[in-house]
Amino acid sequence: MFKFIGVIAGFLLFGFFGSILGYIVGAIIDRARALGAGGMNPLTNALRQGVFLETVFLLMGKLAKADGQISQIEIDHVEQFIQKLGMxxxxxxxxxxxxxxxADPAFEIEPTCKRFMSICGQTRDLKQVLLVYLIVIALADGHFHPVEEAxxxxxxxxxxxxxxxxxxxxxxxLNQSRFGSQQTNxxxxxxxxxxxxxxxxxxxDQEIKRAYRKLMSQYHPDKLMGQGMPEDMIAVATxxxxxIQLAYDLIKKNRNI
Incomplete structure (x- = not known):
């Protein structure tokens, strides 16, 4: 809106070149207003993506070494994770x-977590997806060690x-991962x-529908990318x-929802 006002005002005051200047100034004002209303600054989005990726891999290393040694299964899982991202x-x-x-024993998680919160902490979904990734990674070797849980x-x-x-x-x-495996009972x-x-x-039934819709909303690709999730990682969230969809389908079938 302001860019068009700027064009008119600039033309009336300074002619053709004034209209160009007015358009530029108006566009800047429109952009600032959009950001103030919740629009996503591309630079901020890129920063969030970088911080998210860095945090994931730093904490993956910390988790892998948490029980004292990094197993071959955990190394393979990291490699599969990287391949899945198409890096x-x-x-x-x-x-x-x-x-x-x-994975370095001297690495402290507090500064990394605080930096993540300062850049990505305003978005609840990014925090939750980060934790979900880390829980899945901790389960990579088939065991959930007390030190990993701590x-x-x-x-x-x-x-x-x-x-x-x-x-x-x-x-x-834990149950989403278990549900994805073959069930005999x-x-x-x-x-x-x-x-x-x-x-x-x-x-x-209504409460179950709400829980399902809330979870699916948290993993919605457009929503996650809009909050700063790296595009390559969307496949993992999917x-x-x-x-979650398989679990809800089974419940629906059982309850005739």
Whole structure:
């Protein structure tokens, strides 16, 4: 709106070149107003993407070394993760550098978590997706060690999660991962499906629908990218959304929703 006002005012005061100047000034004002109303500054978005990736790989390294040694399974998982992201050779080198830095016994997580919060902390979904990734990574070797749980609890605290909220999130992710595997017992599969959505059999159909829609909204690609999620990582979030969809479909079938 202001760029058009600027064109008219500039032309009336200074002629043709004044209209050009007025357009530029007006466009700047329009952009500033859009950002103030919640628009996304591309520079801020790029910064969030960089910080998100760096935080993921630093904390992946810390988690892998949390039990004292990095297993071959964990190394393979990191490689698969990098391949899934479709990283270039240079980006892969940087990611491994971050991973090794995080695995250094001298590495402290507090500065990394605080930097993440200062850049990405305004968006709840990015915080939750980061924690979900780290929980999945901790499960890569098939075991969830107490030292890994303690480290994740500490990370969650820096991200603003109290113990109860993190425990609920962790239970949901554990059951989403379990639900994605082959189930032989229908009753166990249904129990896992409820837990994957963070609900119970006692919840109403409407409450279950709300929980499902909330989770799917948190993993929506456009929403995550708008908040600063690196585009390459959207595929990983989409996989988690598929597990949630499978869980909800089973519940719907069982309850005739």
């Amino acid at each position: 270039t050779t240079d980006h892969r080198t940087q990611a491994i550098r971050w991973f090794n830095k995080g 480290l994740l609890t500490e990370v969650a605290r820096y991200l603003g999660y109290d113990q109860a909220a993190f425990k609920q999130l962790m239970d949901m992710v 229908p009753a166990e599969a249904l129990d896992d499906a409820y837990k994957a959505l963070g609900v119970t059999k006692e919840n109403t 996989e988690q959304a598929k597990e």
